[in-house]
Amino acid sequence: MSFDDSVPTTTPLPVPAGTPATADAPTRVLGPTGPAPTGPAPTAPAPAPRAVTTDDDLRVVAPAFANLRELAWAPVSGATWRAVSQVVVGSFGLLVMAIWLSVALSLAAGLLVVFLVGLPILVFTLWSTRPYARLERARLKAQVLVDVPAPPYRRPKGPGWWPSWVAIMADARTWGHVAYVIVAGLLMTVTTALLSVLGSFGLALVVYPLLVAVLPDTRLPAPWPLLVVGGVVAVWLAALAAQVSTLLQVRLARSMLGASPQDLAVLAAQERAARAEGRAEHLAETRTAAVGAADDERRRIERDLHDGAQQRLVALGVELGVARRTATADPDAAAAALDHAHREVKETLAELRDLVRGIHPAVLTDRGLDAALSALAARSPVPVEVVVPNATLLGTASTSAQAAAYFVAAEALTNAAKHAHAQHVRVEAAVTDGRLRLVVQDDGVGGADAHPGSGLDGLRSRVAALDGTFHLESPAGAGTRLTVEVPCAS
DSSP: OOOOOOOOOOOOOOOOOSOOOOTTSOEEEESSOSOOOOOOOOOOOOOOOOOOOGGGHHHHHOGGGTOHHHHHTGGGOHHHHHHHHHHHHHHHHHHHHHHHHHHHHHHHHHTTTSHHHHHHHHHHHHHHHHHHHHHHHHHHHHHHOOOOOOOOOOOOSSSSHHHHHHHHHTOHHHHHHHHHHHHHHHHHHHHHHHHHHHHHHHHHHHHHHHHHHHOTTOOOSSOHHHHHHHHHHHHHHHHHHHHHHHHHHHHHHHHHTSOOHHHHHHHHHHHHHHHHHHHHHHHHHHHHHHHHHHHHHHHHHHHHIIIIIHHHHHHHHHHHHHHHHHTTTOHHHHHHHHHHHHHHHHHHHHHHHHHHHHHOOHHHHHHHHHHHHHHHHHHOSSOEEEEOSOHHHHTTSOHHHHHHHHHHHHHHHHHHHHTSOOSOEEEEEEEETTEEEEEEEEOSOOOOOOOTTSHHHHHHHHHHHTTOEEEEEOOTTSOEEEEEEEETTO
């Protein structure tokens, strides 16, 4: 017979997702004129509730000792009724567990001289406190809204039943569970007696004057106002006793059923180390991908220059040579050659501008991301709504972060026009918590996929190289939503 308990981990605090709504942010609708379809703006998911920690115990479990208003309203406070309910339910569970431990430990101690009988009973009895501790932690979380983190138990030093038994018998936290049953049982006994006496006595003092009014043969032992005040005070003291008793039990649970501060520190350090290791591997992969993407981009630029601008310049030289040779003998032919050369110069400049814009747009350097997005929207054949809550704050992002957002927006607008058949596109850019967040959403046919080798996959690699996030939502027939977040200091 062997026992194995997995080492629990602490639950990280949830991080609220999304960006707050910017109802008063400046909005520009650019692109071709025409009515733009409207629809409900996407809403950010609500943040999950935060777990109650040690610092919150007094505020949540015993608020009467935290502020005067809760102290005055203690008899009708929700914390008081939660405390009373946990005393009732917890007392029953502690009674059952106390009876089981007293019988099982006594039997194990009596049969300990017989190795094959007493020792297995002792091991099983100690192990049984672990499921009870798990159940007790869940009960406290449900009844008094307190989250007690599960402790890590001692691991066996080797395979087999004997190392497993030794680990259970040598585990200090398991013996702490036994101590909890004893100490919390005594606390519950005193609390139950105190609540019963104070509660029944207070209610009797309040109700007794009413009975005297109904039964004429009875007499009041004291003036009825005094009895009523005494009854209220007794009920008030019972409420305080319930809250303080529950607070003590929560502290007992944290010290005997939950993880110790040292355990929590070790678990937190392990989680941080695991996250750091994963982050290092991710950064190594993205940096490798970024180097490969940069090599591909350099080869593309070299190919474009060789096949485009360089060939045009060679042709331009030929045309100028013809014009020079025929300038005296045939002025008309020279003029025609010069006209053709002039057209070649203009086409070459346009091609070079397009090439430079693909490397790094001048408007992004000269006027910032806000103007660059507006320029993209103005060139788009689809109506584009650009939302920038704070252009000044947007300009604080690094050049690489703004460039990544620009190219993501450019690719998304191109896809919306060519493939999605969208009628309206919304582009929103903002800086929140040190991260540049870009959202591009259209009402097209959806079905976009960032498969390897695609333009979206290249953008994802660009964003990942900056330690950013790239999230694509494109269900068929429901439009496309592309969300990118990049650290501003990238």
